Amino acid sequence: MASVLTIMILEWILFLLLSFYLDHFGSFQSGIRKAVLLLHSRRAGNRSQSAQQQTTQIQEFEASVEMERTDVIKEREMVGQLLQEPNSSYSVICDNLKKVYPGKDGNSKKIAVRELSLSMARGQCFGVLGPNGAGKTTLINMLTGFTKPTSGTAYIEGMDIRLDMDKIYTGIGVCPQHDLLWENLTGREHLMFYGRLKKLKGAKLAQAIEQSLKSVRLFDGGVPDKLVQKYSGGMKRRLSVAISLIGDPKVVYMDEPSSGLDPASRKDLWKAVKSAKQDRAIILTTHSMEEAEVLCDRIGIIADGTLQCIGNSRELKTKYGGSYVLTITTMAAEEAEEEVAKLVRSISPAVSRVYRISGTQRFEMPKQEVSISAVFHVMEDAKSRMTILAWGLSDTTLEDVFIRVAKENEASSVI
Numbered sequence: 022m023a024s025v026l027t028i029m030i031l032e033w034i035l036f037l038l039l040s041f042y043l044d045h046f047g048s049f050q051s052g053i054r055k056a057v058l059l060l061h062s063r064r065a066g067n068r069s070q071s072a073q074q075q076t077t078q079i080q081e082f083e084a085s086v087e088m089e090r091t092d093v094i095k096e097r098e099m100v101g102q103l104l105q106e107p108n109s110s111y112s113v114i115c116d117n118l119k120k121v122y123p124g125k126d127g128n129s130k131k132i133a134v135r136e137l138s139l140s141m142a143r144g145q146c147f148g149v150l151g152p153n154g155a156g157k158t159t160l161i162n163m164l165t166g167f168t169k170p171t172s173g174t175a176y177i178e179g180m181d182i183r184l185d186m187d188k189i190y191t192g193i194g195v196c197p198q199h200d201l202l203w204e205n206l207t208g209r210e211h212l213m214f215y216g217r218l219k220k221l222k223g224a225k226l227a228q229a230i231e232q233s234l235k236s237v238r239l240f241d242g243g244v245p246d247k248l249v250q251k252y253s254g255g256m257k258r259r260l261s262v263a264i265s266l267i268g269d270p271k272v273v274y275m276d277e278p279s280s281g282l283d284p285a286s287r288k289d290l291w292k293a294v295k296s297a298k299q300d301r302a303i304i305l306t307t308h309s310m311e312e313a314e315v316l317c318d319r320i321g322i323i324a325d326g327t328l329q330c331i332g333n334s335r336e337l338k339t340k341y342g343g344s345y346v347l348t349i350t351t352m353a354a355e356e357a358e359e360e361v362a363k364l365v366r367s368i369s370p371a372v373s374r375v376y377r378i379s380g381t382q383r384f385e386m387p388k389q390e391v392s393i394s395a396v397f398h399v400m401e402d403a404k405s406r407m408t409i410l411a412w413g414l415s416d417t418t419l420e421d422v423f424i425r426v427a428k429e430n431e432a433s434s435v436i
């Protein structure tokens with residue numbers, strides 16, 4: 022009995038300490054970093070009384086923690102610079118934007134966006150990528166005034182989202198993730214309504230409606246005057262995009278604009294977005310890497326509310342995808358598959374097998390270890406000795422970068 026009581030008391034003390042820790046440091050990931058920083062600063066304080074020296078040491082430590090993410094650090098520095106010396110060619114500046122949803126019904130609070138700092142230039146399409154639940158929609162909801170940030174802020178065309186949202190509304194367009202349309206209104210009536218909200222009237226309004234309907238290919242065949250309940254899912258999506266573009270907004274947010282569209286409608290939509298970005302900033306979230314590659318001038322990958330990497334697609338592929346991908350298909354027999362694995366290891370000892378499914382194997386080989394010509398040589402030679410049904414060599418894709426960054430974040434969240 023006494024030993025049971027002792028265990029219970031010990032458990033109680035342990036959980037008390039744990040809850041104190043979580044209350045003060047929020048999450049394990051940032052908590053560990055904060056705790057180590059505190060420890061480090063105390064030790065530095067003991068060695069020297071100089072506050073300046075302490076600060077330098079903490080900064081150096083932060084830099085080493087963030088070593089892998091120089092692009093994110095540079096972006097934060099860029100934001101700092103833009104806040105000190107405003108530059109009118111940047112339409113959106115997020116400054117340490119954070120959103121915490123309070124806990125409800127016994128669920129704990131959720132940090133959806135963590136101190137996000139990034140800048141988006143006019144004339145560009147900025148792609149926000151990330152796995153489900155990464156915080157993309159929350160970011161857009163804060164920028165469009167749908168939800169208030171817990172801390173930090175953003176400046177849209179120089180105006181603060183905490184103070185000037187009424188003014189900001191007239192200059193932005195939004196295509197939400199789920200279509201917000203009235204079934205009993207026509208497409209044209211929707212555009213008239215939103216056009217008037219943007220203070221368009223008379224001939225200007227009629228012209229703007231015609232232009233936006235044409236840009237998403239909803240102009241011909243009497244489509245504008247049909248009730249929205251008769252529209253297909255794709256037509257509704259394109260109408261939502263047309264609504265976001267009416268009235269010449271300087272900043273347009275598109276939350277997964279092409280979801281549910283067939284390939285032809287998607288291509289039409291891409292054309293519309295490409296021509297729309299000339300004199301405005303477009304902020305687009307998508308799960309389609311192809312869409313991000315086609316449309317986005319810069320891409321930020323978010324995971325667990327944190328910016329993981331940022332750059333154009335070429336930069337991201339170079340920085341985060343230093344490998345070639347070799348795919349080989351043989352008969353689905355253990356022996357044949359192992360023979361192939363051995364062959365690939367002879368080209369690159371540091372190769373890693375990504376998957377093996379029914380005779381098809383995918384390998385990643387570090388670029389610095391192999392040359393394309395050597396791979397071709399070995400494979401052509403192997404084809405004369407073994408039964409290789411198909412093979413292919415490709416460079417890292419944006420999808421590979423996305424998967425790697427998301428996996429790395431998952432791994433570090435578990436620590």
Ligand SMILES: Nc1ncnc2c1ncn2[C@@H]1O[C@H](COP(=O)(O)OP(=O)(O)OP(=O)(O)O)[C@@H](O)[C@H]1O
Nearest residue numbers: 122131132133151152153154155156157158159160
């Ligand atoms: N109103 C809310 N209250 C509590 N938690 C919320 C709320 N809205 C979102 N969340 C949580 O915040 C996190 C981020 O959600 P968000 O919708 O921003 O992600 P997302 O990246 O847009 O996801 P998806 O790609 O699936 O649309 C998720 O864990 C989600 O469950």
